[in-house]
Amino acid sequence: MPAARVTLIRIFYALALLLAVLVLNFSLMHLAPGDVADTISQSMGGADAEVLERIRIDYGLDQPFLVQLGRYIGNVLHFDLGYSFFYNQSVTSLILERLPATLLLVVSAQVLALVVGVVLGVVSARRPNGMLSHFVTFLALFGYSAPVFWTGILLLIAFSLKIPLFPVAGMQDITVTGGFFAHAWDILRHLVLPMITLASIFLALYSRLARATMMEVLGSDYVRTAKAKGLSQRDVVYKHALKNALSPVITLAGLQFSAVVSGAVLVETVFSWPGLGTLAFQSIIARDTPTILGILFFSALVVIVGNLLTDFALRLVDPRLGGRR
Amino acid sequence: MTEPLLKVENLRIELKLRDGVAPVIDDLSFELMPGESLSFVGESGCGKSMTALAIMGLLPEGIGRIASGKLIFDGEDLTTASEARLRQIRGNEISMIFQEPMTSLNPVITVGEQIAEVLRTHQGLSRKAAWDQAAELLDAVRIPNPRSRVSDYPFQMSGGQRQRVMIAIALACKPKILIADEPTTALDVTVQAQIFDLLRDLRAQTGTSIIMITHDMGAVAEMAERMIVMYAGRKAEIGPVDQIIDHARHPYTQGLISCVPHIMSDLTETREELTEVPGIVPSLREFGRDQCLFASRCKYRSGECLQHRPPAKGFGNGQISDCWHAEAL
Ligand SMILES: Nc1ncnc2c1ncn2[C@@H]1O[C@H](COP(=O)(O)OP(=O)(O)OP(=O)(O)O)[C@@H](O)[C@H]1O
Numbered sequence: 001m002p003a004a005r006v007t008l009i010r011i012f013y014a015l016a017l018l019l020a021v022l023v024l025n026f027s028l029m030h031l032a033p034g035d036v037a038d039t040i041s042q043s044m045g046g047a048d049a050e051v052l053e054r055i056r057i058d059y060g061l062d063q064p065f066l067v068q069l070g071r072y073i074g075n076v077l078h079f080d081l082g083y084s085f086f087y088n089q090s091v092t093s094l095i096l097e098r099l100p101a102t103l104l105l106v107v108s109a110q111v112l113a114l115v116v117g118v119v120l121g122v123v124s125a126r127r128p129n130g131m132l133s134h135f136v137t138f139l140a141l142f143g144y145s146a147p148v149f150w151t152g153i154l155l156l157i158a159f160s161l162k163i164p165l166f167p168v169a170g171m172q173d174i175t176v177t178g179g180f181f182a183h184a185w186d187i188l189r190h191l192v193l194p195m196i197t198l199a200s201i202f203l204a205l206y207s208r209l210a211r212a213t214m215m216e217v218l219g220s221d222y223v224r225t226a227k228a229k230g231l232s233q234r235d236v237v238y239k240h241a242l243k244n245a246l247s248p249v250i251t252l253a254g255l256q257f258s259a260v261v262s263g264a265v266l267v268e269t270v271f272s273w274p275g276l277g278t279l280a281f282q283s284i285i286a287r288d289t290p291t292i293l294g295i296l297f298f299s300a301l302v303v304i305v306g307n308l309l310t311d312f313a314l315r316l317v318d319p320r321l322g323g324r325r
Numbered sequence: 326m327t328e329p330l331l332k333v334e335n336l337r338i339e340l341k342l343r344d345g346v347a348p349v350i351d352d353l354s355f356e357l358m359p360g361e362s363l364s365f366v367g368e369s370g371c372g373k374s375m376t377a378l379a380i381m382g383l384l385p386e387g388i389g390r391i392a393s394g395k396l397i398f399d400g401e402d403l404t405t406a407s408e409a410r411l412r413q414i415r416g417n418e419i420s421m422i423f424q425e426p427m428t429s430l431n432p433v434i435t436v437g438e439q440i441a442e443v444l445r446t447h448q449g450l451s452r453k454a455a456w457d458q459a460a461e462l463l464d465a466v467r468i469p470n471p472r473s474r475v476s477d478y479p480f481q482m483s484g485g486q487r488q489r490v491m492i493a494i495a496l497a498c499k500p501k502i503l504i505a506d507e508p509t510t511a512l513d514v515t516v517q518a519q520i521f522d523l524l525r526d527l528r529a530q531t532g533t534s535i536i537m538i539t540h541d542m543g544a545v546a547e548m549a550e551r552m553i554v555m556y557a558g559r560k561a562e563i564g565p566v567d568q569i570i571d572h573a574r575h576p577y578t579q580g581l582i583s584c585v586p587h588i589m590s591d592l593t594e595t596r597e598e599l600t601e602v603p604g605i606v607p608s609l610r611e612f613g614r615d616q617c618l619f620a621s622r623c624k625y626r627s628g629e630c631l632q633h634r635p636p637a638k639g640f641g642n643g644q645i646s647d648c649w650h651a652e653a654l
């Protein structure tokens with residue numbers, strides 16, 4: 001199948017999935033007790049049944065479920081996710097304000113986990129009984145079984161309080177002045193601990209898989225052929241073997257993307273990272289339905305885009321999937 | 326007399342098994358002359374591939390090793406050569422084609438690049454020159470439209486075409502020795518014949534010596550001047566192919582030959598019923614014993630066969646047989 005057609009089909013499925021997510025989210029929120037009227041009345045310091053009723057009519061909450069759903073989807077198509085009465089701000093602008101922080105955290109953690117995971121996997125696969133190989137096994141077990149918030153708090157105690165290398169919380173230090181680079185450096189310093197915390201789980205997964213596939217690939221017939229050609233160690237490992245070992249790791253990374261996003265909620269909360277995760281946490285407590293729906297929608301969007309990218313990346317490393325020519 | 330190109334002297338290859346060490350190749354000696362074609366035959370598991378891998382210096386790491394003996398190539402002992410020196414030789418002076426064309430090529434690299442990289446590595450060719458020559462090599466192994474097929478991936482080719490690509494890779498640097506390990510076992514019969522034709526023609530053009538490993542006595546008769554019959558890690562018989570087919574001096578060789586209907590019919594004009602060698606090959610663990618390992622399956626078995634490993638007995642025509650009863654056969 002030509003690559004362009006495959007791409008179109010993928011995008012079509014992605015859109016259909018997004019629509020399904022919208023319907024599901026809205027239905028779930030509809031079923032949950034409490035609605036916007038409650039939020040508004042709370043922010044007014046309480047209201048009687050009559051006022052509540054008027055608010056419901058004003059906001060169309062008295063309409064049948066399907067009408068409300070249709071109106072919601074129509075609005076979303078116009079990038080209107082509603083208004084948060086808790087934050088007194090439109091949900092779209094609220095989310096767009098927080099999205100970059102989350103994207104930065106999620107993408108950098110995912111990249112860190114992938115790069116370090118693959119490197120550890122490759123190096124340890126070359127010496128399956130070496131020290132490093134045992135270290136990877138240990139790391140995998142540890143990273144996978146330790147809860148994120150625990151790892152996070154541990155890192156906080158170690159590297160912010162005992163050895164104050166990194167800031168404790170937030171994303172930026174308002175006292176920092178200077179140009180772009182000063183700010184970038186400041187954000188980077190804040191990013192290190194949350195990024196490592198979030199990456200740790202996935203690093204464990206990826207390094208173990210990379211080690212296993214790499215060991216399998218290094219024993220394959222075509223790697224033997226590469227050696228029989230008299231190629232250098234470097235060409236054998238990084239050109240012939242690694243290229244084949246990457247596909248499973250990329251596939252796993254794609255599947256884990258949603259887990260990384262949900263992991264980000266916890267990590268953001270631990271490190272007060274001003275992203276969608278902390279926003280989600282606060283708005284759930286405040287029962288801010290429009291914001292929750294908006295965040296759910298955006299998380300789904302991030303995951304779907306992540307999966308699309310994974311698909312393209314896979315096509316790049318494996319010609320059998322038909323990405324080229 | 327010319328010097329042999331490759332001299333294998335008392336080669337012993339040991340494999341590490343779960344419960345000890347077993348000699349997969351035990352005291353193997355033979356010589357390969359420049360331009361000569363030598364065949365290895367023997368049942369599955371008798372150590373043919375291990376011999377080939379040992380010559381390439383590619384025994385499975387941590388499992389197989391050369392325990393003793395010498396591999397003298399062009400006056401240089403490969404068993405003591407450095408890894409860097411072996412890399413210079415591999416794919417350049419000694420090449421190998423493997424048993425499995427479907428899995429021996431890298432699935433995610435174009436066939437052109439898989440050929441070109443050998444040329445760049447050993448002959449220092451530029452990218453462009455190596456790529457052009459890759460197309461020429463595809464043409465030489467008779468793949469149609471070589472100019473467009475260089476950028477194909479292996480999955481876009483049939484098994485026969487992939488084996489042709491392997492041959493192109495192996496012959497790219499005009500090696501002195503080509504080791505072909507059952508190059509046609511995985512292919513269907515018509516393709517087998519084409520591959521043998523190709524190898525024969527290329528050999529006539531280049532003068533490369535060939536070590537051909539096969540199960541196929543018919544292929545041996547067509548391709549090789551001399552043959553070595555292996556049994557359970559040991560040499561059973563060696564000699565000129567026509568002499569051995571005419572008068573095998575080892576009961577195992579006789580059994581092998583009688584398994585092949587068309588050779589027999591050529592020789593005797595009668596189509597005897599297909600026989601097979603009865604019994605099974607001893608397991609790796611029994612390989613080191615001081616006795617004739619074929620004895621349990623042999624109808625000529627006598628007392629000494631079970632007590633001592635048979636010595637090599639030479640005959641005037643160049644045949645050598647490791648059998649206590651060689652003269653009587
Ligand atoms: N990686 C390995 N680990 C352990 N044993 C092995 C390994 N590779 C081969 N062997 C054993 O070594 C022996 C010789 O194997 P080899 O591959 O040389 O046989 P062969 O003569 O080439 O057989 P075939 O005709 O099936 O290719 C066999 O008994 C096999 O089981």
Ligand SMILES: [Mg+2]
Pocket residue numbers: 373374375424506507
């Ligand atoms: Mg074999």
